[in-house]
Amino acid sequence: MNTSPHTHAFIPQQQDPFGPRFVTNRPEREPECRVICLSNQKGGVAKTTTTMNLGAALTELGNRVLVVDLDPQSNLTMSFGIDVENLPKSIFDVLVHRLAIEHNIHKTPECDIAVASIDLAGAELALSSMIGRERMLEKALAPVKKDYDYILIDTPPSLGLLTVNAFTASDEVIVPVQAEYLSLRGLVQLDNTLQVIREHLNPKVRIGGVLITMYDGRTIHSREATELLLQNYGDRVMKVRIKKTIRLAEAPVQGSSVLTYESNGTAAAQYRELAQEVVARVEQAV
Numbered sequence: 330m331n332t333s334p335h336t337h338a339f340i341p342q343q344q345d346p347f348g349p350r351f352v353t354n355r356p357e358r359e360p361e362c363r364v365i366c367l368s369n370q371k372g373g374v375a376k377t378t379t380t381m382n383l384g385a386a387l388t389e390l391g392n393r394v395l396v397v398d399l400d401p402q403s404n405l406t407m408s409f410g411i412d413v414e415n416l417p418k419s420i421f422d423v424l425v426h427r428l429a430i431e432h433n434i435h436k437t438p439e440c441d442i443a444v445a446s447i448d449l450a451g452a453e454l455a456l457s458s459m460i461g462r463e464r465m466l467e468k469a470l471a472p473v474k475k476d477y478d479y480i481l482i483d484t485p486p487s488l489g490l491l492t493v494n495a496f497t498a499s500d501e502v503i504v505p506v507q508a509e510y511l512s513l514r515g516l517v518q519l520d521n522t523l524q525v526i527r528e529h530l531n532p533k534v535r536i537g538g539v540l541i542t543m544y545d546g547r548t549i550h551s552r553e554a555t556e557l558l559l560q561n562y563g564d565r566v567m568k569v570r571i572k573k574t575i576r577l578a579e580a581p582v583q584g585s586s587v588l589t590y591e592s593n594g595t596a597a598a599q600y601r602e603l604a605q606e607v608v609a610r611v612e613q614a615v
């Protein structure tokens with residue numbers, strides 16, 4: 330006889346005690362896809378590195394993940410070991426020629442990726458005369474959102490039309506920054522751009538997180554700049570800081586994330602922590 334005070338009398342004895350007690354009459358909700366854009370108009374702040382490693386870490390947590398390469402430099406595509414010279418299609422065709430994005434998605438063990446090649450450099454010009462030019466990515470992603478829990482968009486180092494497409498398609502923006510005074514100025518500019526996007530294109534998009542990357546806590550400047558970021562962005566600054574390590578530069582040479590390249594290393598642990606923070610924030614927001 331099960332005498333546990335937490336077990337309701339109507340649960341049959343042999344049943345898994347964690348089963349029926351949690352059944353409610355609420356209708357099953359479709360799990361929603363969260364679209365997150367990694368953006369900063371400054372280059373070399375770890376947008377691409379974060380897209381790949383956060384993507385891999387979210388997959389590891391059991392999520393279905395798509396990463397989208399929206400940078401003509403195609404660094405994200407290359408980081409997965411994909412030969413960008415011989416791609417039959419690219420995200421350019423999706424944005425400009427309305428190719429269904431499924432035809433541009435490559436499957437990898439770490440996550441799915443919508444690939445880019447250098448032809449994307451012509452997209453800003455090609456899009457500029459099109460009606461609905463800011464919504465091309467949003468429209469392209471709509472049919473595949475049901476297939477993913479997270480879509481992460483890597484953006485070029487500018488606030489041009491490609492980045493505007495990313496902002497319009499996203500629920501939130503995570504901004505990788507280095508702990509430097511000048512980063513703060515860039516953040517203000519990004520915030521102003523997002524204000525305009527909210528007014529005209531996507532009322533929900535906002536800076537959801539500021540991620541300190543390439544952190545070197547040994548310098549006073551790093552620590553002071555971090556303090557300034559915390560004062561201005563409070564709990565939007567992600568708790569985890571990604572430390573400076575050569576491992577993050579080495580991993581893409583092998584075509585893999587640092588979670589595969591050095592699974593037990595510090596960088597892998599930090600990106601896993603980031604994934605957990607991102608998931609926790611999304612759950613809070615729902």
Ligand SMILES: Nc1ncnc2c1ncn2[C@@H]1O[C@H](COP(=O)(O)OP(=O)(O)O)[C@@H](O)[C@H]1O
Pocket residue numbers: 371372373374375376377378379404486542543544571572573574575577578579
């Ligand atoms: N935490 C880190 N420590 C050391 N190097 C890093 C770190 N994160 C990224 N890098 C390296 O810095 C360079 C720029 O990163 P990247 O992700 O390409 O930046 P972005 O996409 O913002 O231009 C790359 O060579 C990358 O491997």
Ligand SMILES: [Mg+2]
Pocket residue numbers: 376377378400404405484
């Ligand atoms: Mg990049």
